Amino acid sequence: MCLKLVGTPNATKPLAGMCDSTCCPQATHHPCHRPVWAESVRTKQVFIESIGRNHKTEKARLQADLDRDVKVLASIDAAAA
Template structure:
């Protein structure tokens, strides 16, 4: 009777397709993931083209990203030497960049290249070393070895400097400790801004 009762309940109150495994919800999630994957490939391709034009990333992870881009240069050069028709089209480059595009996470003020979780500062701060993706709101991109800053992130850092400087100006003389802490944050943000400008002009 139990099976009959459940079948009757399903007839009366059918389970929405979005709640069924493999239903509309799973299909929608797959479509979202596919869109994000394509978006990431486009972003990495754009940064690679900027790198080719001499506009470098900055931040703790910049050296690794530049090395990866240089390795892509090398693969394209070897392919062109073997086949002169290879010209490094966007499609060919996107295929070579797929490795890092798959681990790219977008931050408000940085890119996170989540290649090696053991190096991720956010996981250490959150106490979750076995996590498979960076936790939201735990990024300290000025110190994480897998974070990079790009010209598109500059307005966020500039606004952070402006806001903190205004706040420091409103703090009374009796709050020296808080003022010093905020000033240290401003100094860090100014340093990030300077590194973005220097790398972009390289």
């Protein structure tokens, strides 16, 4: 998937910086990735709380991103348990 997104379908290896577990079954997250995902959750929660009522679309978009981050964080925790 990552190779198609950047227009390199003939490459022989995935692009690690584009790993997205929502798009690619080969993308993995490990305990060493947890701090980055946890910080992303924290930052998005704070930002969502600061968005005014008139910005419902932006709030919904960020909430979807936050939900994804929370899901990834939960999978990291479940795998570590």
